[in-house]
Amino acid sequence: MEFAGYIFDLDGTLADTMPAHFLAWRQTAEKHKLELSEDRFYSLGGVPSERIFAMLAEEQGVVIDPLACAHEKEDAFIELLSEVEPIEPVIEVLRANHGKVPMAVATGAMKWVMDRIIDQLELRHYFQAFVSSEDTTRHKPFPDVFLEAARRLNVAPEKCCVYEDAQLGIEAGQAAGMHVVDVRNLHTPRRITAGA
Structure with a gap:
């Protein structure tokens, strides 16, 4: 697709x-x-x-x-x-689409924290737009963060693909009318609590 x-x-x-x-x-x-x-x-x-x-x-x-x-x-x-590392299967998607279609970050994180992570992992050059928690009044599971990202990319929501790892974010992407890829099928985060 x-x-x-x-x-x-x-x-x-x-x-x-x-x-x-x-x-x-x-x-x-x-x-x-x-x-x-x-x-x-x-x-x-x-x-x-x-x-x-x-x-x-x-x-x-x-x-x-x-x-x-x-x-x-x-x-x-x-x-x-x-200690934070990039999630390689998702970074591969960035590399494959870099320079071909516009891409955005849409996160519930504060802007300054988002900026630190993006810069630490040297990912900024991949993206044309960034949307953080300060940019919308309503947050996931509401679709606002993804709709704002699509608006900044100047792409219709139904023509966007969202990569997301949390259930509330998946619901937000679906509510925005976007195709959603569940990153949990590509990557399992390390758990801190034994047996959790």
Whole structure:
């Protein structure tokens, strides 16, 4: 099938960041007396950190500043960034389509974190557009991030192919009317918790 544009999620799709993200989450959550299992962490893929902290605090009856905690978690993640590697089967798709069709990153990550990961892995030259959590009001599973990426690429949504690793992101891509490739069929992230 020929596509006029490709859109890629970042964490767990282009970059094998999920183990490092979970370690940063666990460290920050424990500090603030919050619990977050690895299974729950993966189920919330694509949801901005601030929203997750607010959700956990409400569920667990803990008073925190969700935005401050989100920044703290991202700082902890950046400390682990040197361990992050690209996900080769997805990078091969980038290489195969580079210079042929426009491509974008569409992520629930904050822009500064997205920029650090993209630059660490030297991927910036592949893309014509970048959409981060600050660029839309609604986040995955809403289709907004992917629709904004398609708009910036000047490609009709139905002519776009999305690469995504999280269920909420897959639902967002489908809601946008795009063809979706589930990266979990190409790559299995390393789990931190034994037996998880």
